[in-house]
Amino acid sequence: xxxxxDQVISVPGAVAAGTTYRIGRVRLPSARDVADLPTAAxxxxxxxxxxxxxxxxxxxxxxxxxxPWSRNQGYIxxxxxxxTHLVVALVIAMGKDSGWGEVLVAPxxxxxxxxxxxxxxxxxxxxxxxxxxxEAPAREQALKVWEGLxxxxxxxxxxxxxxxxxxxxxxxxxxxxxxxxxxxRVV
Numbered sequence: 001x002x003x004x005x006d007q008v009i010s011v012p013g014a015v016a017a018g019t020t021y022r023i024g025r026v027r028l029p030s031a032r033d034v035a036d037l038p039t040a041a042x043x044x045x046x047x048x049x050x051x052x053x054x055x056x057x058x059x060x061x062x063x064x065x066x067x068p069w070s071r072n073q074g075y076i077x078x079x080x081x082x083x084t085h086l087v088v089a090l091v092i093a094m095g096k097d098s099g100w101g102e103v104l105v106a107p108x109x110x111x112x113x114x115x116x117x118x119x120x121x122x123x124x125x126x127x128x129x130x131x132x133x134x135e136a137p138a139r140e141q142a143l144k145v146w147e148g149l150x151x152x153x154x155x156x157x158x159x160x161x162x163x164x165x166x167x168x169x170x171x172x173x174x175x176x177x178x179x180x181x182x183x184x185r186v187v
Contacts, residue, residue, distance in 0.1 A: 084110065
């Protein structure tokens with residue numbers, strides 16, 4: 001482990017030092033050059049440009065892999081399908097010689113795809129919410145571990161003070177979540 005404490009910096013500090021933000025009217029890249037960099041949609045605006053060094057990517061706390069605004073898209077799609085279904089049903093009902101079966105079933109020819117996609121998105125977001133609730137305690141504990149880690153640039157190792165274990169920066173995520181390669185969860 002690093003023996004010169006004057007060179008040791010906290011992992012959150014190393015991530016902040018390796019991450020740069022530029023404010024101005026620039027266009028964000030649509031594809032990710034580095035796996036953990038957010039795209040324009042994830043940042044929510046096209047006014048910021050963010051870049052990270054490889055060390056900052058390795059040491060960063062993993063973000064969730066969903067965009068919160070997309071959770072409600074299924075409900076919005078179901079609402080649009082219901083409104084379109086209602087309008088088409090009313091137009092058919094105003095025509096001559098239309099029965100109730102035709103008024104209720106015929107609009108599904110136009111809105112059936114929207115109903116199906118909306119329902120799939122709602123069910124998918126339900127699973128994501130359930131997974132988030134189940135993973136919340138582990139993420140909170142991992143965040144506490146991550147905040148206590150230190151990085152030594154001289155030896156290029158990450159360690160937790162008082163534990164006596166050091167590892168390469170690329171193994172940070174495995175360490176904070178308690179996983180080791182090939183053996184599953186370490187207790």
